[in-house]
Structures are given as C-alpha cells and as structure tokens.
Amino acid sequence: MVQQASQGAHSLDESSRPKSRGPRHVVAVILMWRGRIGLFKRSGSVQHDAGLWHCITGYLDADSDPVRQAIQEIWEETLLPARALEHLVAGPTLRLADPRGGQDWTVHTFLACTSQRRLTLNWEHEAYRWVWPWKLSQFDGQVSWLTDVLQAIDSMSSGETRDQVA
Numbered sequence: 001m002v003q004q005a006s007q008g009a010h011s012l013d014e015s016s017r018p019k020s021r022g023p024r025h026v027v028a029v030i031l032m033w034r035g036r037i038g039l040f041k042r043s044g045s046v047q048h049d050a051g052l053w054h055c056i057t058g059y060l061d062a063d064s065d066p067v068r069q070a071i072q073e074i075w076e077e078t079l080l081p082a083r084a085l086e087h088l089v090a091g092p093t094l095r096l097a098d099p100r101g102g103q104d105w106t107v108h109t110f111l112a113c114t115s116q117r118r119l120t121l122n123w124e125h126e127a128y129r130w131v132w133p134w135k136l137s138q139f140d141g142q143v144s145w146l147t148d149v150l151q152a153i154d155s156m157s158s159g160e161t162r163d164q165v166a
Contacts, residue, residue: 024103025060027070028149029110031078033117036130037150039139040077043126053142054125055149066090066108074112078128079120086113092152096145107145109152 031038039053058073060066067090071082091109098104119128131139136150 024098025062025066025106025108027058027060027066027073027108027110029056029070029074029112030150030153031056031074031080032111032113033115033130036132037136038078038119039129039131039136039142040121040125041127041129041141042143043124045123049143051141053129053139053146055146060108066110070108070110070112077122077124079122080114080116084114084116086115088112089156091156094148094152096148099144107149109149111153111156 038055040056042049042052042054044050056070056073056077058069058076060069067088070088071085074080074085075082089111091111094105094107094109096105096107117130121128129139133154136142
C-alpha cells in the first residue's frame with residue numbers, strides 16, 4: 001500500500017547526476033527493519049558524500065513515477081525485491097535548497113519496512129547499519145539533509161503508518 005502526505009522545505013547537498021536544465025527531482029527512502037532505521041555508508045566510488053551515512057536515494061527522471069523509482073532504488077542499492085517490503089508509504093515532498101546555489105531539489109520521501117535483516121549492497125555503499133531512531137543523533141557522519149528526510153517521515157500523521165512502524 002502506498003499513501004501520500006504533505007509538503008515541506010529544507011536544504012540538500014548536491015549529488016552526482018547527469019547535467020540537466022530542468023528541475024532536479026530525487027526519491028529518498030528510509031528503510032526500516034524491526035523499528036530500526038537503515039543507514040548506508042556512501043562508498044568512495046560516488047562523486048559526492050563519500051564516506052557519509054545516507055538513506056536510499058535516486059534521481060527521478062521527468063517521465064518517471066516516484067513510487068516505481070523508490071522501489072527500483074531499493075532493489076538497486078540493497079537487492080531487496082518489492083515482495084520483501086512489508087509496506088511502502090509516500091511521505092511529504094520536500095523542496096530543498098542547493099547549498100552550492102544551484103537549482104532547488106524536489107525530494108519525494110518514502111518510508112519502507114522490511115522483515116529482511118541482511119542486505120546485499122551495490123557499488124554506491126560500502127556498509128549499512130540498523131540504528132534505533134533515538135540513537136540517530138549519536139551516529140556521526142551523516143549527510144547534512146538526512147535529518148530533513150527523517151523529520152519529514154516522522155511528521156507523517158497517519159495512525160496506520162505509525163502502527164505499521166511500531
């Protein structure tokens with residue numbers, strides 16, 4: 001089941017993307033397992049944010065559906081097929097400023113839960129950790145805008161979503 005939520009505004013770091021003149025859209029997926037949040041350490045093979053902890057992200061082409069792209073990014077970055085997701089909930093769409101003064105980013109946020117603890121990472125990440133939400137602030141080396149995505153997901157007011165995550 002996919003649900004929609006409201007919109008917000010914050011800031012985002014640039015990531016590698018083919019050059020384009022149109023608006024920059026990305027999906028950002030918070031993956032959870034048994035109440036823990038998956039953090040993914042960016043590998044040295046990526047152009048931006050190498051060595052920092054991140055959520056699952058990916059660029060969204062103008063003709064792409066955010067839900068399909070979120071499922072695709074989960075598969076590409078963790079090898080979790082859609083059937084391994086207990087649920088996928090669309091969160092708020094954020095408008096985040098580019099700290100380098102470029103075009104703003106539009107971030108389509110999602111919360112996904114899985115019962116599968118072990119993941120297989122692709123080249124974008126070198127490690128992952130399942131972290132209790134209350135311990136995230138103690139987890140050093142996160143990308144600067146991860147907090148914005150986590151707050152957006154946390155702000156979702158759906159009682160059904162909160163019940164599924166708990």
